[in-house]
Amino acid sequence: MALLQIAEPGQSAAPHERKIGIGIDLGTTNSLVSAVRSGQCTTLADEQQRHLLPSVVHYSSESIDVGYHARDNSNADPKNTIMSVKRFMGRTLKDVTSHWGNLPYEFVEGSESPRFVTPQGELNPVQISSHILTALKVRAEASLGEEVTGAVITVPAYFDDAQRQGTKDAAKLSGLKVLRLLNEPTAAAIAYGLDSQEEGLIAVYDLGGGTFDVSILRLNKGVFEVLSTGGDSALGGDDFDHKIAQYFASSLGLSEQEQRHNHRRLMNAGKAAKEALTDNTDYTCQISLLIDNEEVNKNLSISLAQFNELIADLVHKTTRICKRALKDAEVSLDEVNSIVMVGGSTRVPLVRTEVSAFFNKEVLTSIDPDKVVAIGAGIQADILVGNKPDSDMLLLDVLPLSLGIETMGGLVEKIIPRNTTIPVAKAQEFTTFKDGQTAMMVHVLQGERELVEDCRSLAKFSLSGIPPMTAGAAHIRVTFQVDADGLLNVTAMEKSSGVQAEIQVKPSYGLEESEILNMLQSSVQNAKQDMQARMLKEQQVEASRVLEAMQSALAEDGDELLSPEERKAIDNSLFAMVDAAKMGDADAIKKAIEAVDKLSQAFAARRMDKSIQQALAGHSVDDI
């Protein structure tokens, strides 16, 4: 019997409307961009056929330079050549300097979050990251010859709210629509899973330049379910370089000041040594160092055995985190079917042998460990822009770190535990402790420890507009919602009166919404007219999309789910929207669309509930 394909309303994109979704791996050391072309996802190269883009930005008064040129000339102007900016994302200056010390950059003094002083002005990590993202976007559009619709950007699974928000803000600044922030290990699993139609348990071991992640996933009929995730957002291949650099410095007997002056050169030598020791058992080289203002040539050497000894503790730390992740997933070691290796640092021989020994299995390395994350992100981006409406793939991610609030005595009460599948919402009730109290503070934290000072402060909310009542009479219900990107959103309501309490969010790190707006405005100052034309066009497209969707929804369920009065009100709002769309005022169209949205909200909710009930009813029939 022939089966008719019935398209879901709004999913029947005409072939010429093919949209471009790109995958971006915004790495500590290198970044990549990928896209699906003729059914295959590949990373996109620059004009010189290079796929990687070093995550290095050089600022001079004339230009902003991203990539190889900036990296290769880093010795010439270390102060203005920002490397590994990912490590600064969502962090305080103190966090970063206490861990990596000896940084060659100049920071604005007195500010809590790091602000770099450059010839292009004071820049924060979000802005610097946006310069890398812009370079990737430009590369993608040059390579594909088309405008990019949206992007999936990968982040370490272990990134907290502030780091995720920073990444999303950076994308916003570079004009990219973020379809989804995807955890790097999940992206890698997509790249492997779809190729080999793998089913079962999979461990993704991801050791990049600056971060380590491990995730345990279950793959079943296209559903990628993250069971647990763990990692260390301050451990990576750069630490290996650092260990070798320190070894070189101490074997040459350099003073602390000499070390600081030669920091970048020693790190580069460390990196070269690490890479050479992937295929060799010994490494020697000559290095030029600046000692007493004179260039002095020195000989350096290190053996593979010495290198292994230097990094043994760091590698052992990663397998301990793997053990923890298995425990959190409630699975045993021998249940794991495959181990995916991700990140350039998994080329280090000791890493491969130790991980293989830990899991007692061969590790998978068939996809280039530098590209695998970007490829997975590109596959997901292609699905999310709507090019594969019949795709069955679904990614169920988890919250990497517990969310909690401060309670009496500086303790943290957990509200959503880590490894909870996201999106998720949890409500918590608070009460007033003074008569007539109309406001209260809520301090939100992220982390596993019990004391406030040991967790990361995400935000402080002040709830105001609580109706004055006797102490304990007002019940404020605060809902913490985490979206699919792992980002927190908070709403509050006083229960007895139904009064919506106002929330003022003060992010402890990262940027305020107004700061982003300011940055956006200053970046588009010159293109103001372009912007207006573009906004009008966008609103017109949105209006016709809303019209089409509403018409098909009304045809399907209008008679059943709407009273004649409700129907009439919606119809009228649609006419008004169509009229507005013919005029040239983007704001008026936007308002008309909002009016349609508002009037159709109840209808949309009824349609959702109806389809959910139908789906489960269908299930019950199937079960019999």
Place this chain on the structure above:
Amino acid sequence: MNYFSLFNLPAAFTVDLVQLKQHYQTLQKMTHPDRFANASEQEKRMYLSKNAQINDAYQVLTSPVSRGEHLLSVRGFTLVGEQETVGDVNFLMQQMEWREDLEAANDIAALDALLASNAANLAAQEEKIAGLLKADTEQDNASAADELRKMKFLVKLASEIQAKIDAIEE
């Protein structure tokens, strides 16, 4: 929100976990935000909060303690505050004994034994609660609420034993 009806399951303490999982997956596939990456803002918001609710509901219904508490609240039985101690002197004595046992156990074997006996206690407690929650009477609901509080203690004890094992293994 009645989570049992959200999952189209009878409101009862004993649930068919396989069916719960199946219904969860169906709802997941329908409501996950990735299915609405190109939808209107309104639909995005609506499905995001529905999906978030479904994930929370699944958590609540999967664990016996939260499932029991949810059943009581669906029945209109008000649970007293968390701070309320279990007014059962025998149980208080028993708690102290368990705490002392945990204090005294300092190797993996002893801790594993504690974990096993705690698991047996949990299973017995779950069965007891299932019996009490079969019928919806005021008295049985009140007893069930007490037993749920005891079970909560056992769950917490289990995680403390596990934490001590983890600390030794690290």
